[in-house]
Amino acid sequence: KQLEDKAGCKFKRIGAPQPQDIIKSCADDASHSLSLVSDDAKDLFRDNAKKLIEDMGAEEALAAALAHISGHTEIKERSMLTSKEGFTTWSITLERPAAGKAVVRRLLSSGLDPHVVGAMRGLTMFEDMSGAVFDVPVEFNNAIEEEWAGIRGEMSRVTELPPLVDDSRNGSGGSRGDRRFGGENRRYGGSRMGGSRQGGGSRQGGGSRNGGFSKSRGNGEVHDGVVTGVTGFGVFVDYGGQRDGLVGVRNIGNFWVDNPNDVVRKGDRVKVEVVGEDNGKVRLSMKGLNPQIRG
Numbered sequence: 657k658q659l660e661d662k663a664g665c666k667f668k669r670i671g672a673p674q675p676q677d678i679i680k681s682c683a684d685d686a687s688h689s690l691s692l693v694s695d696d697a698k699d700l701f702r703d704n705a706k707k708l709i710e711d712m713g714a715e716e717a718l719a720a721a722l723a724h725i726s727g728h729t730e731i732k733e734r735s736m737l738t739s740k741e742g743f744t745t746w747s748i749t750l751e752r753p754a755a756g757k758a759v760v761r762r763l764l765s766s767g768l769d770p771h772v773v774g775a776m777r778g779l780t781m782f783e784d785m786s787g788a789v790f791d792v793p794v795e796f797n798n799a800i801e802e803e804w805a806g807i808r809g810e811m812s813r814v815t816e817l818p819p820l821v822d823d824s825r826n827g828s829g830g831s832r833g834d835r836r837f838g839g840e841n842r843r844y845g846g847s848r849m850g851g852s853r854q855g856g857g858s859r860q861g862g863g864s865r866n867g868g869f870s871k872s873r874g875n876g877e878v879h880d881g882v883v884t885g886v887t888g889f890g891v892f893v894d895y896g897g898q899r900d901g902l903v904g905v906r907n908i909g910n911f912w913v914d915n916p917n918d919v920v921r922k923g924d925r926v927k928v929e930v931v932g933e934d935n936g937k938v939r940l941s942m943k944g945l946n947p948q949i950r951g
């Protein structure tokens with residue numbers, strides 16, 4: 657948006673380059689390279705060329721030769737959103753505009769296998785909110801084609817991205833301070849000794865907080881907590897331990913969460929269960945403990 661304002665023009669978002677586009681460009685280069693082969697070199701391959709034409713046909717043999725020359729002997733599908741290999745971008749077009757991504761997720765969950773829904777990535781709404789795009793691993797393409805009944809929307813593979821909502825403008829990625837794993841404002845895995853704490857009182861000599869909670873908590877214990885930060889990979893919660901714990905995105909609820917900011921906010925009071933600790937980093941879960949939170 658800032659770049660558009662400075663340049664005084666409107667930019668159009670396009671998808672990442674697809675293998676077909678790249679191969680077409682490489683095929684032009686490979687075709688040109690054939691014209692550079694000397695007659696002496698061609699004579700050495702003439703017998704093999706005749707045999708290939710007999711076995712495959714002239715057009716098929718030449719196409720295979722060009723593919724090999726260009727280095728593209730197979731096509732691997734890539735995401736239109738991120739260009740990540742092994743993903744397909746799908747779109748769902750609704751009968752009427754939706755209120756947000758949570759509505760789309762519920763609709764997809766009602767018509768697709770939970771494994772397919774759980775594997776979805778990058779759900780992004782159309783600019784006019786009449787649908788959304790998302791990525792799935794290529795191995796789930798057949799399941800989508802076979803299972804989707806078109807209950808309240810039309811599903812199709814994306815060949816060109818429609819205008820999309822710019823999630824980066826609404827702070828969906830969380831605040832910069834909440835993302836940090838290092839520095840004096842560490843939220844996760846780092847110690848905080850003495851001094852004041854944002855949004856809370858002071859701690860002296862490693863004392864307790866949240867009404868005298870102890871410094872360590874055992875696995876399986878359930879506690880009341882306060883959300884101290886929301887990021888793309890999970891939610892930080894002050895649950896009364898020595899340091900804030902992290903609720904990973906898959907442990908927020910018994911439903912698919914694409915963006916934690918859609919279901920929880922900094923300052924929310926939640927219940928959490930201590931599920932483990934990795935290298936001093938406390939892992940928490942909110943699954944089944946917060947009926948007020950819905951996908």
